Amino acid sequence: MLQRISRTLTPIVRHKPRAHTLLSYSQTAEQNVTKQLTALAELTDLINKTPSTNAKHELLAKYPSCADILKRIYAPHTRFWISSRAIVQYEEKAEEIDCQFKSLDDLLDNLSSRQLTGNNALAAACAFLKSYCQSSELREIFFKVIDRNMRMGVSLQTLNRVFPNASPDFRVALAMPFKGDPSSVVSKGEPWYASRKLDGVRCLATATRMTLSDPWVVDCRSRTGRPFMTLQKVQSALKDALRNYNGPNIVFDGEICVYEESEHLETFVSALKQIKTLDKQMDKPVYQIFDVIPIDSFNNAYDQTIFSKRLEQLQKIVQAADQNVIRAVPQTLLVNNEDLINMEKTAVDNGWEGIMLRKDTVYEGKRSRNLLKLKQYEDSEYEVKGIETGDMRMPDTGMVEKVMTSVIIQHKGNNVGVGSGFSNQQRRRYAQDPSLIIGKEICVQYFQESESEKSNGKSLRFPSVKAVYEQGRREE
Numbered sequence: 001m002l003q004r005i006s007r008t009l010t011p012i013v014r015h016k017p018r019a020h021t022l023l024s025y026s027q028t029a030e031q032n033v034t035k036q037l038t039a040l041a042e043l044t045d046l047i048n049k050t051p052s053t054n055a056k057h058e059l060l061a062k063y064p065s066c067a068d069i070l071k072r073i074y075a076p077h078t079r080f081w082i083s084s085r086a087i088v089q090y091e092e093k094a095e096e097i098d099c100q101f102k103s104l105d106d107l108l109d110n111l112s113s114r115q116l117t118g119n120n121a122l123a124a125a126c127a128f129l130k131s132y133c134q135s136s137e138l139r140e141i142f143f144k145v146i147d148r149n150m151r152m153g154v155s156l157q158t159l160n161r162v163f164p165n166a167s168p169d170f171r172v173a174l175a176m177p178f179k180g181d182p183s184s185v186v187s188k189g190e191p192w193y194a195s196r197k198l199d200g201v202r203c204l205a206t207a208t209r210m211t212l213s214d215p216w217v218v219d220c221r222s223r224t225g226r227p228f229m230t231l232q233k234v235q236s237a238l239k240d241a242l243r244n245y246n247g248p249n250i251v252f253d254g255e256i257c258v259y260e261e262s263e264h265l266e267t268f269v270s271a272l273k274q275i276k277t278l279d280k281q282m283d284k285p286v287y288q289i290f291d292v293i294p295i296d297s298f299n300n301a302y303d304q305t306i307f308s309k310r311l312e313q314l315q316k317i318v319q320a321a322d323q324n325v326i327r328a329v330p331q332t333l334l335v336n337n338e339d340l341i342n343m344e345k346t347a348v349d350n351g352w353e354g355i356m357l358r359k360d361t362v363y364e365g366k367r368s369r370n371l372l373k374l375k376q377y378e379d380s381e382y383e384v385k386g387i388e389t390g391d392m393r394m395p396d397t398g399m400v401e402k403v404m405t406s407v408i409i410q411h412k413g414n415n416v417g418v419g420s421g422f423s424n425q426q427r428r429r430y431a432q433d434p435s436l437i438i439g440k441e442i443c444v445q446y447f448q449e450s451e452s453e454k455s456n457g458k459s460l461r462f463p464s465v466k467a468v469y470e471q472g473r474r475e476e
Contacts, residue, residue, distance in 0.1 A: 033104055033132040040066050041141040047152045056154060060162045067163040072108055073148045074156040075225060080111040082121050084143035087129070090122040097123055099131035104145070106210070113219035114229060170225035171301040171365035172204060173253065173291070175356060175373040182357065182374055183337045191360035193307060193331040194343045197353045197373055198288055200255030201271045203228065205235075205287070206295060207242055208249040216242050230275050231256065233325055234287045241321035247313075251298040254289035254329065256282070272467060289314060290329040290356070293363050301365025308360050331358070344374075353377065379445040379466055382409035384438050388417065389431050396424050403427035407437060407465070409444065414457040418444055421465030436470060443467040 043063045050056050060066075072078055101107040107128055110116045116124050125146065133139045144150050178185070186192050202223040207216050218235040220228040238252070258270040274282045292314040297303030303310075311331060318328040334340050334357075347355050354375030361370050386408040393400050404427045406419035422430075430437045443466040452459035 033102075034138065036065055036069070036104060037133065037138045037141050039063055040069065040145070041137055044141065044144070044150055044152055047154065057158070057162055060154070060159070064163065067159070068105060069108070069145065070150070070154075071156065071159055071163070072105075072112070073145060073150060074154070074159055078112055078148070078225075079227065080108060080146055080148065081114060081117065082111065082125060082146060084147050087122055087125045087143070087146065090119070091126045091129070094123055094126045096130070097127050099127040100124065101128060104128075104132075104142075108145070109208075109219070110217065112227060113217060114227075115217055170204075170221070170223070172202075172223045173363065173365055173371055174223075174367040175371045176367055176369050178357070178372040178374050182372070183340060185357065185372065186334050186337055186340050191308070192334045193311070193358045193360060194334055194340065195290060195329050195331050195356045195358070196347065197356050197375065198255045198257055198329070199353045200257035200288065201275050203231070203234075203254060203256045203287065205238060205252040205254075206249070206298075207238060207252070208295065212246060215239070228256075228275055230280065230282045231285060231287075232281050234282075234285055237287070237322045237325040241317050241326055244320060245317055247294075249295040251293050251295050252287075252289050252314075253291040253293065254287055257286045257288050258282075258284065259286060285325065287326050288329050289318065289326065290331075290358075291363070292317070297363065298365065303363035306360050306362060307358050310363065377445050378449075379443055381441050381443050381469075382411070384408070384440055384442055385410055385415070386438060387430060387434050392427070394424055394427075401428070402431060404430040404434075404437075407442065409442070411449075411460055412458045414452050414459060416452075416460050416463060418442075418460075418463045418465055420463075421445075426468065437468060441469045443469070 040063075043059065043066055046059050047056055050059060101110070101124065107124065110124070111121055129139060129142060133142050204221050204223065206219045206221075208219075209216050216239045218238045220231045220234060222228065234256070256271055256275055258274060260270070271285075274280075274285070291307070292310055293303050297305075311328075314328050318326055321327075332339065332343060334343070343355055346352075354373055354377070357372040357374065359370040364370065384407045387404050388406045388408065389402060390405045391400050392403050392405060394403070403424075404422070406417040407430075409416050409418060444460065444463050445466045446460040446463040450459050450461040
């Protein structure tokens, strides 16, 4: 490519200065992509020849341009949803189209967020190959990227140590559990905001576009970076809400909630079940948003804009949204201790899970004392150690059946029985096949810790099962 460009330069005339040739945008993009893929190929080759861990670290540090791509590849929840084999098969019959992507990052973002799927994804990959991967070496490294199979003998932990500031590194704001009298916090004269603690699934929605004329691309993920594939209604509603927004790329932070008919409380179990169903979009998701952060600030885990100003921006965006799908979580400014007392009373009267307190200060992508959670009920995750069975008259049939009556967990070394919160179907299934729950994690909600009546240790007061993680731990 460079040789072809050099032949188009104006010949040098001795008595005149050399003329400068400006590369077109497409030429510059091709050089940038080729340079990045070439660097990846070189790094992969060198790493594979290096057995020493320290030497591998030194080599990685010499290739900072590869950091973002490598972190994408090694992130455990990232998927590109196509394979090199599928690309090769499609390439044989694909019609020639222009490549719409000017960087490898853009292509991977559109694949992982499923903005491109099926034949559209394969066609885009083929066009990218034709535009940027002329040599067999570049084709090979591109296929390794798509397959997320670099065979370099490194891990995401290694990459995070060598490139601590490279993106994507999912760091989110986390609340500190607060025990004691919250008035001691609010009464210090610093502004705090209070809101209802939702019982949904945590969701970070990034909204990005290359230029002001481009459409918004919305990607929804869990707090650990796992992509959610069932939130097309949320993505569409956010795109509509952003039609008049001309600011920088942003990240919305909130929870996906499901509300049962005639109820005003979220149902966590329903939200968790629906959001993880891979072959079906959520029917009635409600994205309750409590914060918005510029994407650059989110990647740096810090934004100097105070919460009240971020809240103003969020409310401006959300007012144009479909309120059946997108809502801003109502926030109450606490002027004095009486405001907090009234908020706590409202929480108890309405059966809220608790209250969130946010200090009117900067954004921090970590667990912070500027974000506190006050819960009427506590909940924790436990491994099921065993079950108890017995005869029980089942409400749905009126018949006495042998079912699981409770599970046994360990709290601070003491066995605790948890019998409430299970459905009729669960009681039957676990009695018939205890392996479905023994050894699995469950979320137990309880009023408070108590003294055990059977031993000198601790127990739980009013424990109730909130969720059973037969397929793995919840995504908050």
